[in-house]
Amino acid sequence: MSQGSYDDTIKFRAGALKEAAGELDSIHLGGINISELARTGLTDMLRRAMTDEDKIALYENYKAGEVSEEATRLLLGDEFELLQEDIEEFSAAADEDTSQYLV
Structure with missing residues (x-):
């Protein structure tokens, strides 16, 4: 790009x-x-x-350093923070130890 x-x-x-x-x-x-x-x-x-898939791809490109934060914020608007929070929550949940739930 x-x-x-x-x-x-x-x-x-x-x-x-x-x-x-x-x-x-x-x-x-x-x-x-x-x-x-x-x-x-x-x-x-x-x-x-932009579709939802476009938004995710844009955010991934931003995280990879391929797109500036300014351009990403311009395209995503208020969704920038929401997407960032969702990704952080998902990462935290993925890192959580769930072995206690194994039967």
């Missing part, structure tokens, strides 16, 4: 989106922050596109 620089630009054909954003910017009192809207929208759509 390659990691690009933070200066990488995501490019797509904006067409009507660019026109609509420009129009809203011109008519909205004080304008709008188009870049912030784009970042928020892209973050939301990336999160929506």
